[in-house]
Amino acid sequence: MSDNGNAQRLWPAIARRERQRREAAGQLVTLARQAGAGLVGGTLALHVLSGLAPVTFMVGVGVALQHLAAGGDLGAAGRWLGLALGAFVVQQGLAPLLLLLSKEIARRVDRYCLTRFMTFALLDAPLPVMERPDVADRLTYVDEIFEQWTFTPGAATEGGIALAGRYTQLAGAVAVLAWTAGWWPALIAAVVALVVRRGRSEAFFHWGRLNREFTPYQRQTAYVRELATSTRAAKDIRTLGLIGWVEERYAAEAGGLHERLWYWRRRLYGGPFVIYTVLAVAGAAAALVAIARVADGGPPGSAAVGATAMAVQALALCARFGIVFQESDIKMVFGRGAWEALLEIDDIARGATGEPSRTRAVAGPAPAAGPVRAGVRFEGVRFAYRPDRPVIDGLDLELRAGTSTAIVGVNGAGKTTMVKLLAGLYRPDAGTVRVDGTDLRDLDPAAWTRAIAVTFQDFVRYEASLRDNVAMSAIGHRNDSAGILAELARVGLEDLAASLPDGLETPLTRALPGGRELSGGQWQRLALARSLFAVRHGASVLVLDEPTSQLDARGEAEFFDRFLDLTEGLTSVVISHRFSSVRRADRIVVLDGGRVSEAGGHDELVAAGGTYASMFAVQARRFATEAGPAGGKEMQL
Structure with missing residues (x-):
């Protein structure tokens, strides 16, 4: 046996x-x-x-x-x-x-x-x-x-x-x-x-x-x-x-x-x-x-x-x-x-x-993603990293073309996840993201990549030249020196190329011969210039995730003074914890539990006395300063 x-x-x-x-x-x-x-x-x-x-x-x-x-x-x-x-x-x-x-x-x-x-x-x-x-x-x-x-x-x-x-x-x-x-x-x-x-x-x-x-x-x-x-x-x-x-x-x-x-x-x-x-x-x-x-x-x-x-x-x-x-x-x-x-x-x-990795090649060409004309809609979108804990849960949101939308909410509310869904990096577990009425999953991924410019909070610092660090968002136009310099100037780095030994060709790392390192604030401005360079060459949707987290108070104020000019004519989304930043947006959306809990303008949301008003009041008390000996003024939020 x-x-x-x-x-x-x-x-x-x-x-x-x-x-x-x-x-x-x-x-x-x-x-x-x-x-x-x-x-x-x-x-x-x-x-x-x-x-x-x-x-x-x-x-x-x-x-x-x-x-x-x-x-x-x-x-x-x-x-x-x-x-x-x-x-x-x-x-x-x-x-x-x-x-x-x-x-x-x-x-x-x-x-x-x-x-x-x-x-x-x-x-x-x-x-x-x-x-x-x-x-x-x-x-x-x-x-x-x-x-x-x-x-x-x-x-x-x-x-x-x-x-x-x-x-x-x-x-x-x-x-x-x-x-x-x-x-x-x-x-x-x-x-x-x-x-x-x-x-x-x-x-x-x-x-x-x-x-x-x-x-x-x-x-x-x-x-x-x-x-x-x-x-x-x-x-x-x-x-x-x-x-x-x-x-x-x-x-x-x-x-x-x-x-x-x-x-x-x-x-x-x-x-x-x-x-x-x-x-x-x-x-x-x-x-x-x-x-x-x-x-x-x-x-x-x-x-x-x-x-x-x-x-x-x-x-x-x-x-x-x-x-x-x-x-x-x-x-x-x-x-x-x-x-x-x-x-x-x-x-x-x-x-x-549920599909092979080369689905697009098998299924044939997908619709190209041109400039966004009507807008982007999240319809009943659900997404979870773990099946039992959704981060986005029934999100309905419209991003109207040509307007700026600010997204606020506590940590873990799903703001960055929403951006990744918008960029096509994640796919919804349920619901759809539609661009001008077309499901994002049906668009040509490469074309949508060219149509959207995203600056993530954890942006990449490439060990490459200043030129390439800006042109990464539209690498086919890396020889557009005038465009690169113009976008650097728009984000407050107009003197950066001139201050470097080899100008635009200077490596931004000390690990390479002749290289230089930038400060945290300079790197963040450069990341913004990278997204704006993509806009210069065809992107019509601009997404900024905590775009001023490494800037000082003056730099942040200067950036958002220019915010409306930078985003004029674009479908833009900005995520920020600083309410002095988001108040300039055309529309403010509060995310809570992976869905929209409030939406409207700054004054409208403050008057409503809801979550936004409470968060704004807390931040206003935190940053308010008493008048000093020289007669200082209260910081305006």
Whole structure:
């Protein structure tokens, strides 16, 4: 009963593993197609020729020895030695050519995979999918693979093709053994070679699968290491005296990771290595005994020396077949892992959205998003990061074209989430966002990106030139120097380019030669200039999320004095906690619990005595100042 139970468990495991092997082979075929049939076919043929070359060399030398030992025709011996020399020259000549062709295959495949990876990360994947821990782990894994450029999907593809040479060599060695020593030594050598090869490759396969499960631990270790070695957190670590804490944290994270690695290495490679080594030695010994018996039973004389030499060399080649092939196995296990991670990410995105990541390409062209003429409407919109806790819950809101709308509310009211829904970064769980009556999901995403300019509160500080930092919002117009300077002037940075050593070409980071760093307020103004540059080149919707959070009181006042001029003719949305900012908007909307609780003008909402009026009164008391000795005035909110 126990044997039957073991068998019932064993056969499904074997079937599952065979299915995995077929899937792996199918993945390599899929990747190889990206390199082109001609290149792959030619490289495959040359690998087969490369595998035949050492067998030919072995046969040529062995037969030549037979002729020489038997005192036969020296001309025949010379011809066989010439064949061996030719095989040697061919093998040496093929090595650099195969390296060149393999690198070209890897380059083409990696270009395809990297394009797919970046397209997913920058365009196809909904932001909530990108923020999931399981997706983050896979993205980190793929990113590290391409950062190292060693075990990429392209390397896996060229490694799989290189196996053709190895198996051709094995087949040739088995044939030589059968010819020189009989079928029994050949059969023993072939079985041992394939069994040991299968066992070692299986262990390596499981290690590759297991290694991906360590990604969260590797990510944590890399995070602490990056904290300790980069300038991003250097000020805090030094001023807070956290050097010891960072060292202890890194030791703990790295120690936990390495402990897991070594445990599984011993488990996967310890016992199996001993078993397969014993099997290989026993098989080789049995084959040697068989070869010796054939040699003893053969015709007397030294002519059998050549045959015996060929048989022993062929046996040695079979015995070495169980090793891990550096040019193939390592590349296939780790490189194919990156491709599998890409496929898994795609499956996760499909499961989260109910559609494949390239839906737009399948469904055909979507309506273009031109200038907004009527406005944007949120109709019964619901969105939740967790199903049981909606952030936006039944939002009905109209953003009329050509007007400015201010959004206010307490922290967590859903203001920034609403902006991300408007920008198309999130998709509503229920309800619709309509642009001039068309569902935002039906618009061409690239066209809508060009139609909307957004400055987020956590805007990006690009380690690039001043020119590129402004032109990022309309990068096709990066050579519009006059436009860049004009938008810098509109946000109060009219003298910035002139103050930098290389003007617009100055890198905005000290990490690059000739670079300069900006203050927090300058960076925020620059981010505003970036959005205005997009408006200059076609965007008709402007969204500003806490646009003055890093400006001083004077800078904030100057900006909002210009606010109506900056947003004239645009459909604009501004989010701010500072009520001195929002009161200039055409319409003020209060979000509470993910929906609109109040809407109207500043005076109207204050007179209503609701949430807005209470929040305004609290902020007014906070910022009001008593008249000083010099006769100061109360701050006007």
